[in-house]
Amino acid sequence: MAVLNQMSVLDMIKAFRRNWRAHCNSERTTLCGPDSMLLALQLSMAENNKQHHGEFTVCLSDVLLTWKYFLHEKLNLPIENMKVVDHYEDIRKTYDDFLKNSNTLDLIDVYKKCSIMTSNCEKHMISSGECIL
Numbered sequence: 001m002a003v004l005n006q007m008s009v010l011d012m013i014k015a016f017r018r019n020w021r022a023h024c025n026s027e028r029t030t031l032c033g034p035d036s037m038l039l040a041l042q043l044s045m046a047e048n049n050k051q052h053h054g055e056f057t058v059c060l061s062d063v064l065l066t067w068k069y070f071l072h073e074k075l076n077l078p079i080e081n082m083k084v085v086d087h088y089e090d091i092r093k094t095y096d097d098f099l100k101n102s103n104t105l106d107l108i109d110v111y112k113k114c115s116i117m118t119s120n121c122e123k124h125m126i127s128s129g130e131c132i133l
Contacts, residue, residue: 009107012114030104037106038067044094048087066091074108 013031032040045058045066062085072079099106
């Protein structure tokens with residue numbers, strides 16, 4: 001894991017693209033950056049609002065509040081005493097379904113998959129003495 005912590009985001013994406021077939025079930029995978037993640041979250045929130053209140057809108061303050069909570073949750077950071085919007089579980093499910101249905105991974109998913117690759121690589125290095133990411 002020490003290797004992964006020192007990787008830049010660009011290096012992490014390059015390593016993932018070289019080895020993505022081992023970690024993804026689809027023939028093609030799209031990687032989305034933070035701006036696309038935020039947009040997908042906003043659309044998920046608007047869709048959820050439409051289902052519960054009839055309007056396909058969402059307040060920017062709610063999006064930013066949810067974004068903060070969302071990042072903490074996905075990165076397994078402490079979330080105690082953080083505000084969360086109503087129906088967060090539904091919003092998260094809509095977001096995850098969107099990624100799954102469009103064969104898309106967000107940067108946090110890529111980071112997690114690279115963590116697994118790096119961990120496996122480190123285990124392999126201990127046993128065989130070599131590893132290529």
